[in-house]
Amino acid sequence: MKQKLESLLQDAVTALQNQGILDADVSARIHIERVRDPLHGDFASNLAMLLAKPAKMNPRQLAEKIVALLAGDSAVSKVEIAGPGFINFFINPDSQFQIVKQIHDAGARFGLSRIGAGKRVQVEFVSANPTGPLHVGHGRGAAYGSAVADLLEAAGFEVEREYYVNDAGRQMDILATSVWLRYLEACGEVFTFPSNGYRGEYVRDISASLYQKAGELYRHAAEQVFAEIPADEPQGGDKEKHIDALIERAKQLLGTEQYNAVFQAGLDDILADIKDDLQDFGVSYQQWFSERSLMDDHSVQQALQRLDAAGFLYQQDGATWFASSRLGDEKDRVVVRDNGQTTYFASDIAYHMNKLDRGFDQIVNIWGADHHGYIPRVKAAMQALGADESKLKVLLVQFAVLYRGDEKVQMSTRSGEFVTLRQLRDEVGKDACRFFYVMRKSEQHMDFDLQLATSKSNENPVYYVQYAHARVCSVLRQFDEKGRQRNWQLGFEHLNLLVAEQETAILTTLSKYPEILERAAVYYEPHQLIHYLRELANQFHTYYNAHQFLVDDERLCNARLNLICAVKQVLVNALTLLKINTPETM
RNA sequence: GCGCUUGUAGCUCAGCUGGAUAGAGCAUCGGCCUUCUAAGCCGAGGGUCGCAGGUUCGAGUCCUGCCAAGCGUGCCA
Numbered sequence A: 001m002k003q004k005l006e007s008l009l010q011d012a013v014t015a016l017q018n019q020g021i022l023d024a025d026v027s028a029r030i031h032i033e034r035v036r037d038p039l040h041g042d043f044a045s046n047l048a049m050l051l052a053k054p055a056k057m058n059p060r061q062l063a064e065k066i067v068a069l070l071a072g073d074s075a076v077s078k079v080e081i082a083g084p085g086f087i088n089f090f091i092n093p094d095s096q097f098q099i100v101k102q103i104h105d106a107g108a109r110f111g112l113s114r115i116g117a118g119k120r121v122q123v124e125f126v127s128a129n130p131t132g133p134l135h136v137g138h139g140r141g142a143a144y145g146s147a148v149a150d151l152l153e154a155a156g157f158e159v160e161r162e163y164y165v166n167d168a169g170r171q172m173d174i175l176a177t178s179v180w181l182r183y184l185e186a187c188g189e190v191f192t193f194p195s196n197g198y199r200g201e202y203v204r205d206i207s208a209s210l211y212q213k214a215g216e217l218y219r220h221a222a223e224q225v226f227a228e229i230p231a232d233e234p235q236g237g238d239k240e241k242h243i244d245a246l247i248e249r250a251k252q253l254l255g256t257e258q259y260n261a262v263f264q265a266g267l268d269d270i271l272a273d274i275k276d277d278l279q280d281f282g283v284s285y286q287q288w289f290s291e292r293s294l295m296d297d298h299s300v301q302q303a304l305q306r307l308d309a310a311g312f313l314y315q316q317d318g319a320t321w322f323a324s325s326r327l328g329d330e331k332d333r334v335v336v337r338d339n340g341q342t343t344y345f346a347s348d349i350a351y352h353m354n355k356l357d358r359g360f361d362q363i364v365n366i367w368g369a370d371h372h373g374y375i376p377r378v379k380a381a382m383q384a385l386g387a388d389e390s391k392l393k394v395l396l397v398q399f400a401v402l403y404r405g406d407e408k409v410q411m412s413t414r415s416g417e418f419v420t421l422r423q424l425r426d427e428v429g430k431d432a433c434r435f436f437y438v439m440r441k442s443e444q445h446m447d448f449d450l451q452l453a454t455s456k457s458n459e460n461p462v463y464y465v466q467y468a469h470a471r472v473c474s475v476l477r478q479f480d481e482k483g484r485q486r487n488w489q490l491g492f493e494h495l496n497l498l499v500a501e502q503e504t505a506i507l508t509t510l511s512k513y514p515e516i517l518e519r520a521a522v523y524y525e526p527h528q529l530i531h532y533l534r535e536l537a538n539q540f541h542t543y544y545n546a547h548q549f550l551v552d553d554e555r556l557c558n559a560r561l562n563l564i565c566a567v568k569q570v571l572v573n574a575l576t577l578l579k580i581n582t583p584e585t586m
Numbered sequence B: 001g002c003g004c005u006u007g008u009a010g011c012u013c014a015g016c017u018g019g020a021u022a023g024a025g026c027a028u029c030g031g032c033c034u035u036c037u038a039a040g041c042c043g044a045g046g047g048u049c050g051c052a053g054g055u056u057c058g059a060g061u062c063c064u065g066c067c068a069a070g071c072g073u074g075c076c077a
Helices: A002-018 A047-055 A059-069 A093-109 A136-154 A170-187 A201-214 A222-226 A239-280 A291-296 A299-309 A344-357 A369-384 A421-428 A430-439 A450-454 A461-481 A488-493 A501-522 A527-546 A554-577
Strands: A032-034 A043-045 A076-082 A086-091 A120-124 A158-165 A287-290 A313-316 A319-322 A333-336 A362-368 A392-397 A400-404 A446-449
Touching (some): A002 A032, A059 A076, A086 A093, A093 A488, A093 A501, A093 A554, A120 A136, A136 A158, A136 A362, A136 A400, A136 A421, A136 A430, A136 A501, A170 A201, A201 A239, A222 A239, A287 A291, A291 A299, A291 A344, A299 A313, A299 A333, A299 A344, A319 A369, A333 A344, A344 A362, A362 A369, A421 A430, A421 A450, A430 A450, A430 A461, A430 A527, A446 A450, A461 A527, A461 A554, A488 A554, A501 A554
Parallel strands (some): A120 A362, A362 A392, A400 A446
Antiparallel strands (some): A043 A086, A313 A319
């Protein structure tokens, strides 16, 4: 409908230009919007106000000229000029009814769009370090990222979901060392666990199964392990130096092969847990991309060579730097440390080069907001590599600040004090989790009160929407139980009986769904879909309370049932997209 | 210090990307179950859109400057 009105207006503008009233080079983006107040009709355009200045006419006068040139259309019952120069369109009620039939015919496909057809987009999200289970902060990224990916798919894009696995680097060495030390404890060795090691219970679990499988194969005496290791922080030393020395000792005592075995045991276990967790949360990926693979196939070296060839690398203080400040970054960044190891950033340059090489039309990265300072350097790297950095869109997700009642919950993966996504799902359920997470705009800071979220109270808005669906199902059951026969055709023929204000409101809201879906997709804003669902559910509940559906009049009854089936279909479509269940009874 | 994000009702948040009289939920108060599920509905109160300027027919929305909160500002990832 919007498109139809836009083309009508476009034709009128062209006619004005042909008449010489408007210069041919004047162009205004034709903007049609839904109106809030029904007195102003159904759609409005501000075109006349935008063109008033270039046309050197006052807006209302111009609006009259535009309206006079507007071709008639059966769907438009009336066009008015109002206010400072709005052109208001009133839609023919008969054409409003058609939406019920359209939804019925399209079924699960109702609302899908083709604006992304032929375009490939990659969405990378979560990508949490495999050093521990996902926590509630990752949960928001998971819910948001998968919703964005699913929305893009609904808009016709070919979507590839990817998880970047940071299976290289110092943090992973700390994990491997932590696993080994807990393993030594399981063997009976006694020592003080490093303050900077991973202290979570899951590390002990990994160590325990390692002990079961390998026996004492990796055992070394505690005295040997800790000999001449610099003191830990609680003993007045430096926790970083302490753990780094322990990593070196582990590599030295175990040898490459055994160290890698311990390392792999930790990685495999945690990655399997993460995959399992996400699966249960309704999140799936086409690709799990390993950081180490970029090193193994020399992609990192190649990327650095390309930067060097482009003249963006230089040596200083024993390290190799990327001159990112020449391309908008605050300062230059190290890509090869003075100890010869490449940095995480170097991997990321190679990773983004790899993404570009895969030929996506659009690359979407979803990061925690704490990584925002990282964007300029990645874009700088893409530019330095001669790539079109506008293909990269970075979406930031603010971390949820966790409260338990009034008390703020401090989280740190290493200390092991965190609420896991799995715990949250067990307590609140998947549906409420997903709904809650994408209810807010992603860049909005979010207070997550566990007491509230974990309470099974009706304060959780997901129940409100699901209940609307369950009520429709209940009505349909009652109808069947009365032994009555559904007559769809009769209902469609008498949709014009649906003239109650609640029915008109629902018809309008139903017709908005494709627009909402499209907008939510192109702006990466799944919360818009949530808000739409609440509006639709609200209108249904209001309708339910105001009118009886199962009336004796077969024509009215079938028309109403057809309408609420359309409501049900849209609820199902939207909730299914968000991976939220649609229970038939509650 | 600098950078990014945020600031809208008592609380949590929307606000169709510059449009017409700023909206929901929760909380508070008052109504509605002999009628398809009361996890619901109806009504009331509640606002200097952080503050001050600016841009224009029009600003919660854009620009500038302040104020406040969170994050970032590693040869960690």
